[in-house]
Amino acid sequence: AEVTMNLAGAYCKRIRGNRAQNIEDAITAYEQSLQVFTRQVMRVKWAQAMNTLATAYKGRIRGDLTQNIEDAITAYEHSLQVMTREAMPNDCRRTSRLLANLLADESRWSQSEPIYTTALGTAEDLYNAALSQSSQQLELADTNDLYHRAAYTYAQVGDYQTAIATLERGRARGLREALERDRADLAAIET
Numbered sequence: 001a002e003v004t005m006n007l008a009g010a011y012c013k014r015i016r017g018n019r020a021q022n023i024e025d026a027i028t029a030y031e032q033s034l035q036v037f038t039r040q041v042m043r044v045k046w047a048q049a050m051n052t053l054a055t056a057y058k059g060r061i062r063g064d065l066t067q068n069i070e071d072a073i074t075a076y077e078h079s080l081q082v083m084t085r086e087a088m089p090n091d092c093r094r095t096s097r098l099l100a101n102l103l104a105d106e107s108r109w110s111q112s113e114p115i116y117t118t119a120l121g122t123a124e125d126l127y128n129a130a131l132s133q134s135s136q137q138l139e140l141a142d143t144n145d146l147y148h149r150a151a152y153t154y155a156q157v158g159d160y161q162t163a164i165a166t167l168e169r170g171r172a173r174g175l176r177e178a179l180e181r182d183r184a185d186l187a188a189i190e191t
Helices: 002-013 019-033 043-058 065-082 089-105 109-129 133-142 146-156 160-190
Strands: none
Touching (some): 043 089, 065 089, 089 109, 089 146, 109 133, 133 160, 146 160
């Protein structure tokens, strides 16, 4: 199953051959790996396979576009049943952001709102748990557009207060990091 997952990943990244067929082959390989990586037996591998299957469905060229999007959403939702904020925070943040972005791209604002809330909360947890300034900078890089996209979604559902607070929180975080970097640079020059 592990080799089949790797093969599926290779098909997704393959630049030779027909792109549509490569994605179909990737989906087939992911589905085959899920016959072994079940939620009951290998929860983490199952969740990872569901996550990558979702990405393949999202990029699928063949078939009904709407059904491909629905399949991607379902697979992301399944993976988040295991990739929780408490158990797998990095994966939870990444997968929540991917799912929320997909839902927002489909103008499904009320569905994307709680997913963005989860992604933001998990990003805050990871940022606060970072042990060094460089770790915090990596966390900021990983949440690049998260605050802006979440704020836009909050505005779309009419929660303007949360939208503004989210934008300001993202800006404040960026400003704080810039000031801390400047202070660190000055401290290095003084010594």
